[in-house]
Amino acid sequence: MRILGIVAIGALCGALAACASDEAPAQLQAAPQFVSPSRTAPATNPQPIAGAPIGASPREAVLAAYGLPLDPVPYRMGVREKALETDRLLYPACIDREVTAYLEPARILDRIADTMVEEAGAREFIVYPVIVSGCGLSPRRMNTLVVVQMGQEPRYVRMLTGYTIAWPALQSDVVSAVALATMATVKVVDPACYDAVGLGHDRAQVTDTRVLSGSYPSRMELGVAYEGSWREVWTVMACGKRYEPQVQFTPDGKGGAIFEISAGPSS
Numbered sequence: 001m002r003i004l005g006i007v008a009i010g011a012l013c014g015a016l017a018a019c020a021s022d023e024a025p026a027q028l029q030a031a032p033q034f035v036s037p038s039r040t041a042p043a044t045n046p047q048p049i050a051g052a053p054i055g056a057s058p059r060e061a062v063l064a065a066y067g068l069p070l071d072p073v074p075y076r077m078g079v080r081e082k083a084l085e086t087d088r089l090l091y092p093a094c095i096d097r098e099v100t101a102y103l104e105p106a107r108i109l110d111r112i113a114d115t116m117v118e119e120a121g122a123r124e125f126i127v128y129p130v131i132v133s134g135c136g137l138s139p140r141r142m143n144t145l146v147v148v149q150m151g152q153e154p155r156y157v158r159m160l161t162g163y164t165i166a167w168p169a170l171q172s173d174v175v176s177a178v179a180l181a182t183m184a185t186v187k188v189v190d191p192a193c194y195d196a197v198g199l200g201h202d203r204a205q206v207t208d209t210r211v212l213s214g215s216y217p218s219r220m221e222l223g224v225a226y227e228g229s230w231r232e233v234w235t236v237m238a239c240g241k242r243y244e245p246q247v248q249f250t251p252d253g254k255g256g257a258i259f260e261i262s263a264g265p266s267s
Contacts, residue, residue, distance in 0.1 A: 066109070072102070075156075078146070084097060085158075090161070090205070103141070108126070108127055108168070110167045110224050112169045113125045122147060125147055127146075127168075162208040163209060164210075164234075166209075174247060178204075189266060193240075204243075209235070210232065211230060211231070211232050217229075228251070233264065243263075243264060246262050248260040
């Protein structure tokens with residue numbers, strides 16, 4: 001089975017309407033989340049940013065700041081807490097876990113970030129990966145989006161685990177489609193479980209991602225691919241089994257992407 005979709009870069013969480021709610025089930029809470037920062041600081045009167053030219057627009061100011069060295073130290077505690085929280089949601093039986101490595105963070109600027117820069121006074125978007133180990137499980141790469149907004153504490157947002165190239169807006173648009181495609185496979189290979197739980201995308205959760213060897217975009221700018229397709233394997237747990245659908249991504253050259261999902265093996 002294949003599912004073809006055009007990513008609508010308009011609202012993070014897409015079909016996962018419950019993902020920003022504290023009442024959402026664990027499966028949804030483990031999905032990528034994004035809660036728009038409040039607008040306590042008007043974008044019409046932004047504070048100066050180091051390195052920004054006088055009279056620069058909000059986006060020009062952010063791009064100028066992105067040219068300066070990135071200091072990840074102030075964000076480590078928040079990233080650690082969010083990574084451990086995500087690991088608890090994915091592996092609730094695990095008790096003894098810890099962050100064992102902080103990997104190199106990278107700034108991003110996708111379309112949602114652009115909107116927040118102009119409308120909500122956001123100043124920096126950082127994807128900060130760490131390695132979480134413990135409980136005899138293989139080390140897990142946990143990714144956190146750090147949103148730095150003028151006059152507020154940084155926001156720490158869960159992203160998909162693993163090595164996906166997909167940027168935050170793209171992840172949020174595709175994850176529900178992957179979950180639904182997986183449940184369609186469950187209907188075929190495990191109809192009894194499917195009949196018990198139904199088709200809802202909250203019945204499956206993505207626990208890992210990886211990029212297939214030799215597959216990589218040919219042009220990326222600030223964390224967003226603009227040229228060159230690539231293919232990933234997303235590990236999904238549903239009905240106590242592990243599924244590995246593949247997702248083919250093709251950038252549209254405008255900051256979005258077309259994706260195609262094909263069913264993978266189960267175990």
